[in-house]
Amino acid sequence: MTGPQPRNGIMDLPPYVGGKESLPGQEKIFKLSANENPLGASPNALEAYRMAGENLEIYPDGHSVALREALAKAHKLDVNKIVCGFGSDELLQIMATAYLQPGDEAIHTEHGFLVYKLASLATGARPVSVAETNLTADVDAILDAVNDKTKIVFLANPNNPTGTMISASEVRRLHAGLQENMLLVLDGAYAEYVLTTDYEDGFALVEETQNVVTTRTFSKIYGLAALRLGWAYCPAPIAAVINRLRGPFNVSTPAQVAGIAAIEDQAHVQASIKHNDEWRDRLFQQISGAGFEVLPSHANFLLIKFDPENGLSAAQAEQKLNERGLILRGLTAYGLPDALRLTIGTEEANQLVIEVFQEMAGNNG
Incomplete structure (x- = not known):
């Protein structure tokens, strides 16, 4: 083989793969996969x-x-x-x-x-x-x-x-x-x-x-x-x-x-904390109340677990969410193939998340 060769082991490294950025064919997308601040920057x-x-x-x-x-x-x-x-x-x-x-x-x-x-x-x-x-x-x-x-x-x-x-x-x-x-x-x-x-x-x-x-x-x-x-x-x-x-x-x-x-701009920081605290609790209550397992979180996201044996798999849930323009983070790379990570989003995005999870619960009840 010709050309410079990397040090042993470099090509064995798995490249970092982030979450989805887009959904082809969807007119309106809510990207809730990267733990970004829904209020934006100050x-x-x-x-x-x-x-x-x-x-x-x-x-x-x-x-x-x-x-x-x-x-x-x-x-x-x-x-x-x-x-x-x-x-x-x-x-x-x-x-x-x-x-x-x-x-x-x-x-x-x-x-x-x-x-x-x-x-x-x-x-x-x-x-x-x-x-x-x-x-x-x-x-x-x-x-x-x-x-x-x-x-x-x-x-x-x-x-x-x-x-x-x-x-x-x-x-x-x-x-x-x-x-x-x-x-x-x-x-x-x-x-x-x-x-x-x-x-x-x-x-x-x-x-x-x-x-x-x-x-x-x-x-x-x-x-x-x-x-x-x-x-x-x-x-x-x-x-x-x-x-x-x-x-x-x-x-x-x-x-x-x-x-x-x-x-x-500490006013913006405090507004971001307040928004996150309120919606983190509300999303936890609504999604867990619909029958899904949600981990209590201290961050700006929630981890939602799925049971493919008794309902939806994470992949099936992700597909249904994508169909409504919602992008969550699949966690197979983290050793959690039966879970999705949901970033706390804007009020509009969060309300849609609740609606879709309730629909998924009804269809699998």
Whole structure:
């Protein structure tokens, strides 16, 4: 074979496959497959983005100083421990690159975010999938999987695609069971949607330790998914490592200024939280009331399970939903072939979801 060849194992990586984007033949589509904010971005963020477009010939601030300062002020954090990235995915991949090598192991839960496994495999390390209990991370199972080869533990809290979370005390018990040379990465992509008080956002653990990183994204609560903007809060030595590996201008100027405006528009953030809380509860009640199994969620989506032996399969339900212009996320890639993930949408979309689920229940009653 001629031509450059990739490192062994690269072509064995399964490509990341997102949810459906379109439904050919449908006039009106409600895309409820990507956990996007149904209220969109803050008008202030949109205006800041438009204004930034007037100076596209100028390189962005390579250190995202103003954005980091806005994040530090909003969350009362040390600005020097904040690193911004091209989405939180970039930061997760950088940490895998920095702290994993062939022979190492990285732990993730069996239904955790797919990027953890892909980022680990890309380094030549071995990803270790740990069983969950009731689709929730099991700290004892994770700690049982830890050995001298373990270098990273990835934990999404709340988890995508299940919407489940573990308490602050369980997060701290997990950390206490790790050696000092093992990195605990707490992925808080959906942290802003958590309303329970028994939640560990990771910021305090970063301050107290040297081996915890927490990541966040602007793609969910801030509605800036198209800009690919994320950030991490890290101990200073880890921030120094990430800063050596990230691209020198990895966050564009439009993304930086839109991010700052989004942070400062807390009225929009609170409106997004309120909409999500109200409709998450209503959809849970209505869909479960129609006879479908729905997991309680701490995020901006619901996981709905189907029983092909006694009713509809997930594939059959997805087809019926598609016929009405509703796109949900199939979860076969996550090891959940009998489930669909429903993003909390606009009022119009949510009402249609309820209508279709009630129709499906009636047709299978």
